[in-house]
Amino acid sequence: MIHHNDLLDDGELLYLPAFLPRPDASQLLQQLSNEVSWRQEQITLYGKTHDIPRLQAFQGEPGLHYRYSRLNLTSTTWHPAIASLLPRLEQLCASQFNCALLNLYRDGNDAMGWHSDDEPELGQNPVIASLSLGQNRRFLLRHKQQPQQKKIELTLHHGDLLVMSGNTQHNWQHSIPRTRKALNPRINLTFRQILNPSA
Numbered sequence: 001m002i003h004h005n006d007l008l009d010d011g012e013l014l015y016l017p018a019f020l021p022r023p024d025a026s027q028l029l030q031q032l033s034n035e036v037s038w039r040q041e042q043i044t045l046y047g048k049t050h051d052i053p054r055l056q057a058f059q060g061e062p063g064l065h066y067r068y069s070r071l072n073l074t075s076t077t078w079h080p081a082i083a084s085l086l087p088r089l090e091q092l093c094a095s096q097f098n099c100a101l102l103n104l105y106r107d108g109n110d111a112m113g114w115h116s117d118d119e120p121e122l123g124q125n126p127v128i129a130s131l132s133l134g135q136n137r138r139f140l141l142r143h144k145q146q147p148q149q150k151k152i153e154l155t156l157h158h159g160d161l162l163v164m165s166g167n168t169q170h171n172w173q174h175s176i177p178r179t180r181k182a183l184n185p186r187i188n189l190t191f192r193q194i195l196n197p198s199a
């Protein structure tokens with residue numbers, strides 16, 4: 001795997017613009033928009049229930065459980081168009097993926113707050129492959145121990161792939177900020193490997 005350590009000091013980020021050619025990305029965006037059972041999940045904070053600001057789905061091998069950002073997700077079966085991407089992604093990342101979190105950002109109000117993908121079921125140094133479809137969105141990274149350090153900013157475009165690995169989740173948080181601009185929908189797929197799924 002190629003590492004782009006010029007982007008992060010103590011993490012590993014591989015950025016592959018146009019990993020999917022435009023026609024393939026557009027077809028996948030259409031299919032997933034129409035054919036995925038998108039869910040509005042809710043979280044309860046200080047006794048108040050809120051809709052999370054995006055729609056989600058969790059797909060993968062049957063019977064996987066993922067406790068993610070106060071949500072308890074159970075896998076539904078792979079969309080065939082996603083399953084058909086797996087061999088290429090696994091080869092590129094030299095890793096296996098048994099699930100993916102799908103996020104649908106309907107417009108600029110939909111977003112994802114600062115977090116690391118550091119759930120225990122992903123193990124020590126997870127490899128997370130993130131495929132973007134649709135609207136360009138800003139993707140920010142900030143250092144956890146040195147928050148005053150300058151943030152890293154990428155724009156993720158239709159068909160781009162970003163792979164986070166190594167120490168990235170220990171040392172960095174990432175987010176998709178909200179914006180007042182009128183934006184079109186974006187779908188992001190993050191491929192992950194849940195270890196010891198039966199445990």
Ligand SMILES: O=C(O)CCC(=O)C(=O)O
Pocket residue numbers: 101103112117130132139156174176188190
């Ligand atoms: O939408 C993105 O690019 C990021 C999604 C993300 O961070 C996640 O699903 O954990």
Ligand SMILES: [Mn+2]
Pocket residue numbers: 115116117174
């Ligand atoms: Mn994440």
